[in-house]
Amino acid sequence: MMEKIKDFIEAAGWPRLIIGLFLLVLFITAPFVEVNIFTSISDVIVRFGMWGILVLAMVPMVQGGCGLNFGLPLGIIAGLLGAVTSVELQLTGIGGFLSAVAIAVPFGIGLGLLYGVLLNRVKGDEMTIALYVGFSSVAAMSMAWLKLPYKSPDMIWAYGGSGLRTTISVEKFWYHSLNDFWTIQIGEHFYFPTGMILFFALMCLLVWAFFHTKTGTAMTAAGSNPEYARASGVNVNKMRIISVVLSTVLGAVGIIVYEQSFGFIQLYLGPFWMAFPAVAGILLGGASVHKATIMNVIVGTFLFQGILTMTPSVINNIIQTDMSETIRIIVSNGLILYALTRTITIKSAKVKA
Amino acid sequence: MPEEILLKMKNINKDFYGNQVLTGVDLELKRGHILGLVGENGAGKSTLMNILFGSTVIKETGGFQGEIELDGQICNFESPFDALDAGVGMVHQEFMLIPGFQAAENIMLNRELTKRNFWVDVFGERLSSLKLDEMVARSQKAIDTVGVDLNAKTLVSEMPVAHKQFTEIAREIDRENTKLLILDEPTAVLTESEAEIMLSVVRRLADMGISVIFISHRLREIMQICDELVVLRDGKLVKEVPTKETNPDQISEWMVGREIGSGPAREKTRNTIDENEIVLKVRNLWVDMPGEHVVNVDLDIRKGEIFGIGGLAGQGKLGIPNGIMGLYPAGGTVELHGKKIKLNDPRFALDSGMAFVSEDRREVGLLLEEPIDWNISFTVMQTQEKYLKRFLGGLIKWRDDKAIAKLAQEYIDLLEIRCTSSRQLAKELSGGNQQKVCLAKAFAVRPDLLFVSEPTRGIDVGAKQLVLDTLHQYNDKFGITIIICSSELEELRSISDRVAIVSEGKIAGILPPTAPLKEFGALMLEA
Numbered sequence: 001m002m003e004k005i006k007d008f009i010e011a012a013g014w015p016r017l018i019i020g021l022f023l024l025v026l027f028i029t030a031p032f033v034e035v036n037i038f039t040s041i042s043d044v045i046v047r048f049g050m051w052g053i054l055v056l057a058m059v060p061m062v063q064g065g066c067g068l069n070f071g072l073p074l075g076i077i078a079g080l081l082g083a084v085t086s087v088e089l090q091l092t093g094i095g096g097f098l099s100a101v102a103i104a105v106p107f108g109i110g111l112g113l114l115y116g117v118l119l120n121r122v123k124g125d126e127m128t129i130a131l132y133v134g135f136s137s138v139a140a141m142s143m144a145w146l147k148l149p150y151k152s153p154d155m156i157w158a159y160g161g162s163g164l165r166t167t168i169s170v171e172k173f174w175y176h177s178l179n180d181f182w183t184i185q186i187g188e189h190f191y192f193p194t195g196m197i198l199f200f201a202l203m204c205l206l207v208w209a210f211f212h213t214k215t216g217t218a219m220t221a222a223g224s225n226p227e228y229a230r231a232s233g234v235n236v237n238k239m240r241i242i243s244v245v246l247s248t249v250l251g252a253v254g255i256i257v258y259e260q261s262f263g264f265i266q267l268y269l270g271p272f273w274m275a276f277p278a279v280a281g282i283l284l285g286g287a288s289v290h291k292a293t294i295m296n297v298i299v300g301t302f303l304f305q306g307i308l309t310m311t312p313s314v315i316n317n318i319i320q321t322d323m324s325e326t327i328r329i330i331v332s333n334g335l336i337l338y339a340l341t342r343t344i345t346i347k348s349a350k351v352k353a
Numbered sequence: 354m355p356e357e358i359l360l361k362m363k364n365i366n367k368d369f370y371g372n373q374v375l376t377g378v379d380l381e382l383k384r385g386h387i388l389g390l391v392g393e394n395g396a397g398k399s400t401l402m403n404i405l406f407g408s409t410v411i412k413e414t415g416g417f418q419g420e421i422e423l424d425g426q427i428c429n430f431e432s433p434f435d436a437l438d439a440g441v442g443m444v445h446q447e448f449m450l451i452p453g454f455q456a457a458e459n460i461m462l463n464r465e466l467t468k469r470n471f472w473v474d475v476f477g478e479r480l481s482s483l484k485l486d487e488m489v490a491r492s493q494k495a496i497d498t499v500g501v502d503l504n505a506k507t508l509v510s511e512m513p514v515a516h517k518q519f520t521e522i523a524r525e526i527d528r529e530n531t532k533l534l535i536l537d538e539p540t541a542v543l544t545e546s547e548a549e550i551m552l553s554v555v556r557r558l559a560d561m562g563i564s565v566i567f568i569s570h571r572l573r574e575i576m577q578i579c580d581e582l583v584v585l586r587d588g589k590l591v592k593e594v595p596t597k598e599t600n601p602d603q604i605s606e607w608m609v610g611r612e613i614g615s616g617p618a619r620e621k622t623r624n625t626i627d628e629n630e631i632v633l634k635v636r637n638l639w640v641d642m643p644g645e646h647v648v649n650v651d652l653d654i655r656k657g658e659i660f661g662i663g664g665l666a667g668q669g670k671l672g673i674p675n676g677i678m679g680l681y682p683a684g685g686t687v688e689l690h691g692k693k694i695k696l697n698d699p700r701f702a703l704d705s706g707m708a709f710v711s712e713d714r715r716e717v718g719l720l721l722e723e724p725i726d727w728n729i730s731f732t733v734m735q736t737q738e739k740y741l742k743r744f745l746g747g748l749i750k751w752r753d754d755k756a757i758a759k760l761a762q763e764y765i766d767l768l769e770i771r772c773t774s775s776r777q778l779a780k781e782l783s784g785g786n787q788q789k790v791c792l793a794k795a796f797a798v799r800p801d802l803l804f805v806s807e808p809t810r811g812i813d814v815g816a817k818q819l820v821l822d823t824l825h826q827y828n829d830k831f832g833i834t835i836i837i838c839s840s841e842l843e844e845l846r847s848i849s850d851r852v853a854i855v856s857e858g859k860i861a862g863i864l865p866p867t868a869p870l871k872e873f874g875a876l877m878l879e880a
Contacts, residue, residue: 212751213749213752214734214738214750214751216752217727217731217735218735220723221720221727224721224722225716225722227716228719228731230680231678231680231717231732233704
């Protein structure tokens with residue numbers, strides 16, 4: 001029994017155990033400070049579903065050797081283009097959501113290709129450059145949103161009559177189109193967004209499957225040791241570009257899932273800070289800059305979003321003052337800082353001579 | 354000049370983690386004499402000099418046993434600073450200069466001439482002004498002592514290599530108390546005429562009463578300037594003689610000669626060599642591999658032979674396989690079975706039926722973070738599309754993990770790779786077992802022609818023999834032609850059918866393994 005517990009601790013890693021226990025404590029404390037436990041659990045699951053694919057968008061680039069995808073805003077921009085286009089076309093319901101995805105993917109591929117070519121020229125500094133790619137693409141798009149020829153009165157500024165608004169509601173179009181698919185409602189307070197979780201599972205499955213193909217294997221090898229991959233006849237640069245394209249496309253799909261649950265498309269500076277919670281999520285899940293698995297995504301997203309949802313509401317009710325936003329910022333940035341400084345521990349070698 | 358003894362090293366022993374690199378070395382050096390230190394790579398020359406110079410690497414690895422006496426005083430240098438204070442200077446093989454500084458600034462570094470100013474009174478010595486003019490003048494004097502035409506105000510980054518070398522020497526002799534100067538391969542990067550100047554400089558320093566320890570692979574230079582000569586082999590001092598009483602042939606024999614097994618040990622069970630069939634034809638090959646450049650390589654490799662390529666480290670032997678396999682920029686013509694090989698394209702080389710076991714196991718040879726089965730199967734999977742399941746008419750190529758595990762298990766059994774399972778990570782294996790994984794990776798491709806680079810570097814004796822036996826066996830049983838590069842001549846002679854020696858970036862000659870040692874030595878040292 002002790003052996004099993006030890007193995008579990010080693011497999012899970014102390015950081016995840018501690019954060020997991022902390023989350024558990026928050027759930028236990030919640031009813032005593034008059035936080036509805038069912039609402040809380042629902043909130044955690046919804047946020048988990050909203051962020052899941054955005055965190056998953058880290059995996060291909062990490063595996064392909066390009067580091068963490070700090071350029072996630074680029075993928076998000078592709079997603080935003082898909083979203084506003086589908087609203088412009090007045091598409092609604094699940095079809096509207098899917099067409100937004102369909103429109104976003106080609107944008108994601110195009111931007112991903114450029115982004116990949118750029119990252120191939122700055123080997124060794126990918127993450128720094130990616131960060132600036134993300135920031136500068138947001139800045140460039142801030143100008144573009146004003147000038148793009150969208151005409152739908154649901155999206156443009158009421159005065160002036162041109163340029164997209166900062167926040168666009170999707171309530172009339174595909175609000176909760178995934179969340180409400182096969183949704184499960186128990187009592188007044190608990191609901192489970194089945195469609196969104198299923199969609200996330202499908203994306204995980206696709207990524208998992210990709211890494212079991214010949215190309216996926218080559219990508220993993222190229223990320224693990226580019227020299228080895230090259231000596232084995234693999235075109236390392238091509239693998240890196242594919243990984244960047246995949247990450248960008250996943251970012252595009254991820255933001256549309258996020259928006260259908262959130263209810264709004266946030267343009268302009270909306271994507272600016274989106275990369276950090278996703279990066280923190282995957283690191284918290286136990287990934288390193290060189291290795292990431294689907295399990296890291298699922299565990300990390302759940303823990304990060306769980307803490308982020310629970311801490312403000314519980315602490316708020318304890319101290320009886322509305323500090324939720326302050327606490328949220330402290331907790332989320334604290335976790336990001338922790339995750340980024342986390343050292344990668346190498347498991348001791350167990351060689352039987 | 355008094356014939357007094359300046360330096361005495363007595364019974365020096367040193368091991369690195371149980372690996373004995375120096376055993377009972379005794380050394381004496383008279384004032385104003387030049388001592389030549391020769392030996393193969395790994396004979397212990399650098400370690401001996403590091404001990405003398407008090408390098409921290411020695412202390413960090415557990416110190417050494419023995420006694421050093423300088424000028425009649427027992428010394429125990431804790432760090433290079435102590436050595437410098439005691440009058441020992443060292444010019445390293447790699448330049449230790451600041452590129453953006455002038456020669457004068459480099460020469461006077463940390464010994465700057467300063468004058469007091471107002472700020473010193475306020476903040477202390479560190480804010481003294483530099484007396485740049487005097488520094489330049491003094492550096493110029495040191496440079497003139499060396500006897501070269503070099504302005505002390507020249508930036509190091511703008512100097513030719515020879516001048517950098519001279520700047521380093523000027524720095525050492527500018528210290529007023531320098532009694533002993535260690536020169537580690539000072540001529541390796543110089544052209545012949547520059548080397549000539551260098552040698553005359555060294556001679557002049559000796560005449561000024563400074564003793565010099567001169568390390569070089571070029572026996573001609575040693576013969577020319579050294580008074581005495583010391584030969585190290587396998588960490589032991591094999592010979593200490595006045596240069597006048599010997600000749601290069603004798604020296605090279607001392608250097609490479611082993612006490613045991615001096616003849617080729619290998620016998621083929623059946624003659625697999627086809628004299629008439631040329632497998633690989635190489636013409637005018639050049640390879641731009643950093644530290645291992647080669648040019649004008651012409652080779653004809655016969656089917657079924659084991660062809661050895663030897664030579665000292667850095668002379669270019671490793672460039673040949675790396676260039677042919679497309680890993681470093683190369684040019685010239687390479688033909689496999691009469692078919693031209695596209696250079697600079699690893700995939701093409703692999704597809705043509707060649708495989709390569711790299712000398713750089715950790716950087717190129719292995720996926721350290723991945724399990725053994727991936728390591729073994731990856732190359733064959735990527736190049737020959739084996740161990741894949743196809744779905745949707747070949748659109749999806751799914752990795753067949755079961756087949757991969759089976760393949761890995763076969764090689765684990767065959768090569769006796771010690772591991773917990775085929776899923777164990779490569780980084781957790783010992784050096785010898787890692788090397789076996791590298792070999793398995795190459796064998797799995799089922800190559801016609803196999804390049805093996807430094808197959809026994811960094812692995813223990815038992816594993817060495819097993820690796821060599823395995824290569825021999827594959828050559829014998831399956832008729833795979835093998836080209837093996839190694840710094841260990843003995844090993845090459847024991848396994849190869851022919852041995853080429855690469856020296857200074859060119860093939861110096863090809864010998865049968867039965868040729869006398871001194872012939873190999875002569876080719877290696879271009880004497």
